[in-house]
Amino acid sequence: MQDASAKVLEHSEIGAGYRFLVFEAPEMAKSLSPGQFVHVKVPSLEASALRRPFSVFDAADGKVSILYKTVGRGTAALNSVKVGDVLRVLGPLGHGFPTVCDGSAMLVGGGYGVAPLHFLARALKSSGQADVKIFIGGRTKADLLAVDRFRSLGVDVFLATNDGSEGVKGLVTDPLDDELARLRETGGRFELFACGPDPMLKAVALRATGTASRGWISMDRHMICGVGACYACIQKTVRGNSRCCVEGPVFRAEDLVWE
Amino acid sequence: MVDLSVNLGGLAMSTPVATASGTFGYGFEYLGALDYSKLGAVTAKGIRLDPWPGNSMPRHAEVPGGLVNAIGLQGTGIDHFLDITVPHYMDQVKDAPPMIVNIWGGSIEEYAEVAKRLTEASQGESGRVIRAIECNVSCPNVKEGGHTFGQDPEVLRRLVSAVREKTTLPLIVKLAPNVPDIRLYVKACEHGGADALSMINTIPAMVIDIEKRRPVLANRTGGLSGRGIHPAAVKLVYDAHKATNLPILAMGGVYDASDAIEFLLAGATAVAVGTATFTDPSVAGKVCDGIADYCARHGFSSVGDLTGALQD
Numbered sequence: 001m002q003d004a005s006a007k008v009l010e011h012s013e014i015g016a017g018y019r020f021l022v023f024e025a026p027e028m029a030k031s032l033s034p035g036q037f038v039h040v041k042v043p044s045l046e047a048s049a050l051r052r053p054f055s056v057f058d059a060a061d062g063k064v065s066i067l068y069k070t071v072g073r074g075t076a077a078l079n080s081v082k083v084g085d086v087l088r089v090l091g092p093l094g095h096g097f098p099t100v101c102d103g104s105a106m107l108v109g110g111g112y113g114v115a116p117l118h119f120l121a122r123a124l125k126s127s128g129q130a131d132v133k134i135f136i137g138g139r140t141k142a143d144l145l146a147v148d149r150f151r152s153l154g155v156d157v158f159l160a161t162n163d164g165s166e167g168v169k170g171l172v173t174d175p176l177d178d179e180l181a182r183l184r185e186t187g188g189r190f191e192l193f194a195c196g197p198d199p200m201l202k203a204v205a206l207r208a209t210g211t212a213s214r215g216w217i218s219m220d221r222h223m224i225c226g227v228g229a230c231y232a233c234i235q236k237t238v239r240g241n242s243r244c245c246v247e248g249p250v251f252r253a254e255d256l257v258w259e
Numbered sequence: 260m261v262d263l264s265v266n267l268g269g270l271a272m273s274t275p276v277a278t279a280s281g282t283f284g285y286g287f288e289y290l291g292a293l294d295y296s297k298l299g300a301v302t303a304k305g306i307r308l309d310p311w312p313g314n315s316m317p318r319h320a321e322v323p324g325g326l327v328n329a330i331g332l333q334g335t336g337i338d339h340f341l342d343i344t345v346p347h348y349m350d351q352v353k354d355a356p357p358m359i360v361n362i363w364g365g366s367i368e369e370y371a372e373v374a375k376r377l378t379e380a381s382q383g384e385s386g387r388v389i390r391a392i393e394c395n396v397s398c399p400n401v402k403e404g405g406h407t408f409g410q411d412p413e414v415l416r417r418l419v420s421a422v423r424e425k426t427t428l429p430l431i432v433k434l435a436p437n438v439p440d441i442r443l444y445v446k447a448c449e450h451g452g453a454d455a456l457s458m459i460n461t462i463p464a465m466v467i468d469i470e471k472r473r474p475v476l477a478n479r480t481g482g483l484s485g486r487g488i489h490p491a492a493v494k495l496v497y498d499a500h501k502a503t504n505l506p507i508l509a510m511g512g513v514y515d516a517s518d519a520i521e522f523l524l525a526g527a528t529a530v531a532v533g534t535a536t537f538t539d540p541s542v543a544g545k546v547c548d549g550i551a552d553y554c555a556r557h558g559f560s561s562v563g564d565l566t567g568a569l570q571d
Contacts, residue, residue: 001291003540041538048486048514050321050537090292090540224319224326225537227292229284231304231333232319241312241333246288 001227004028006089008081009063016142017070018112019079026062028091034120035096035218035250038064039226041088044077051090052078053223053245055116055195057146064089067115067145093226094249097216099123103189107134107155108176108204110196111143116218116250117195118146121155133158133179137172137200141165172196173203180207192253194218205253215253219244261554262561263547265299267506267529268454269429270357270391272299275562276519276547279510279533280304280361280393280433281330285344287351289540295356297544299529302359303340305395308369310336315477320466325485325512326534327464329478332363332398337376345385357390359431363398367408367418370394375425392428393508394419394453397435397460398482409435409460412447419451431455431508434499436462436488441495442502449503456499457508457531459492485534486512493525500526500567514542516549523550523565 006023014020028038039051052074054066070076081087097120105124107117114136124132133156138144140163150157158175159167168175183190194204195218208215221233221244228246235244236257242248263274277300283289286301313333320327335344340360349355360377364370374392381389396409396418408418419432432448434441436459448456461482466475474480492511499507509527512534513519519530535542554562 001289003292046323048324048535048538050326088539222317222319224328225282225284225288227284227288227540229288229304230282230319230328230537231313231330232328234313234316234318234333240310 001091001093002027003088003090006064006087008083008085008087011081011083014067014145018067018145019070020057020065020067021078021081022063022065023087023089024062025064025089028089029059029062029064032056032059032064032092033096034099034123035116036092036094037226037249038066038089038091039093039223040078042074042077042081043085043087044080045074049074050224051226053093053226055218055249056119057115058119058122067112069112090226094245095247097193097218097250099127101129101191102214103191104131104133104183105129106176106179106190106192107132108172108192108194108196108200109134110137110172110200112145113194113196113200113218113220114145115195117193118149120193121150121153125153125155132156135160135172135176137161137196139163171203172200173207176204176207189213192216195220202258205256205258208253210254216250217253217256218250219248221249261551261559262563263551265528265563267391267429267508268431270300270359270455272357272529274299274547275523275529275550276543277359277508277529277531278302278536278543279531280395282533282536285340286348286355286358289536290351292540294541294544295352295354297547298356300357300359300391302361302393302531304334305332305361305363305398306334306337306340306373307332307362307364308337308373310334310339317475317477319481320475322466322483324487325483326537327466327476327481327483328461329476329481331478337373341376341380341385345380345388349385349388355388358388359391359393360389361393361395361433363395367421370418371421371425374422378426378428381428390428391431392422392426393431393433393457394422395433395460397433409444410438412443415444416447416451419448419453423452429454431457433457433460435460436491436495441498445499445503445505449505453505455506455508455528456503457510458499459488459495459511462488462491484511486514488512489518489521493521496522496527497525497569513546516546516553519546519550520553520565523562524567524569526567526569528563528566
């Protein structure tokens with residue numbers, strides 16, 4: 001872990017309320033693994049403001065990228081960061097996804113939850129994992145992010161929107177269930193990897209719990225320290241109150257306790 | 260060359276800057292993000308006899324000028340602390356700074372028992388780091404623990420005295436800020452046999468989500484820390500210092516050296532950084548360097564000479 005000064009190389013809007021930010025951090029880019037996150041000091045907030053955690057979309061060639069949605073004061077302030085600005089970035093942080101998979105890799109992302117799944121998909125593909133599918137859900141077409149990026153990695157992409165403006169009309173679990181049924185018919189093995197809103201994560205986790213298939217769920221919680229020091233970002237698990245920032249953000253599906 | 264070493268009631272510190280309990284885990288979590296040689300001590304997160312789950316989520320809310328938290332002293336208990344946590348800290352952190360162990364409990368007997376266990380452990384290998392006890396009598400976030408002991412001077416005296424009987428380690432008592440006359444509590448600590456005081460704990464606080472018409476924190480109320488509480492903390496340190504010769508470890512909104520120097524001039528022997536670490540993990544080192552610069556500029560050869568040097 002290091003607290004690096006990182007120059008912003010790229011910062012662009014990629015759709016309604018979503019932004020893509022790339023910064024230069026050679027050491028961090030080498031040591032980050034999929035599912036881990038970075039804790040960013042937002043320069044335009046007051047000097048004493050807490051940092052904000054972001055999942056890593058990709059890390060390679062000395063660069064780290066994040067994909068975020070403007071949801072509150074911190075992300076709104078991050079919007080004003082310009083190319084050339086220098087950020088303080090603490091990382092790599094947290095416990096990420098495994099990058100080997102037994103059978104088909106079934107990735108499930110909602111909204112900006114696709115961010116760590118992109119890094120994961122690239123790692124799986126480059127380690128020789130042939131069958132990687134991603135199921136991307138959102139309320140509407142504009143919430144389906146990085147679809148072309150997944151396609152260019154050679155990932156099979158399945159889309160679902162609540163309003164039917166793109167892909168299947170319904171929930172992301174609809175196309176997922178179709179594919180899971182197909183796999184079960186042929187006795188195919190699979191693992192689930194998910195990041196997105198809590199109801200989606202719960203639905204995915206239940207599809208792995210009590211089965212022979214493993215599920216890996218990335219939780220999104222408000223954090224203070226990001227390193228396990230303060231105990232603010234608690235996720236209930238079978239082991240009690242676990243810290244999302246160090247025991248997570250990626251948990252085994254069967255370990256999660258849903259409220 | 261400025262002498263930065265101080266003695267906090269028997270705890271020898273190489274610099275006057277420590278970390279505050281609850282903001283620095285058990286000493287090793289921030290490894291890689293700061294220079295430990297600038298820390299005179301680290302303070303461990305509150306330990307009690309048995310494991311404790313803490314409060315429900317949400318446990319914090321960011322507010323202008325600070326942070327309101329209600330973590331609720333989650334912890335794994337003294338056995339795990341001594342068997343796993345302390346050896347891990349000694350193993351991971353090279354030249355590990357001395358550790359002040361913050362303790363709490365549901366009864367006076369429990370405080371005394373935890374103190375006894377720590378004292379026994381400090382006579383072995385763990386004594387390399389376990390160098391002081393900080394008695395938390397002022398956490399606003401746990402009903403049965405802490406806070407009540409710090410609100411009644413006579414109960415406080417009995418608690419300090421019971422812990423004193425069980426420990427030869429430097430005994431620091433962390434006081435509550437929300438009392439009508441801090442001097443009564445300072446005297447109670449003196450009479451109970453404390454070696455030092457630490458102040459202030461967080462100030463009881465509440466944040467409301469007006470759209471939902473609900474408290475933001477699951478615990479409903481919490482404790483305010485951060486920049487906004489600093490002037491209130493300076494005043495309490497000033498009042499306490501006038502009432503006692505006990506050394507004071509001051510905390511509350513230390514973000515830079517000038518915040519720390521205010522505390523020293525008001526009467527503190529050392530300072531702790533807390534909430535600021537969340538924003539900048541290396542802030543303690545910057546505070547330490549800034550204090551040294553100030554001493555050099557103002558002709559103080561020893562940081563100890565700053566204590567109470569207010570021209571009042």
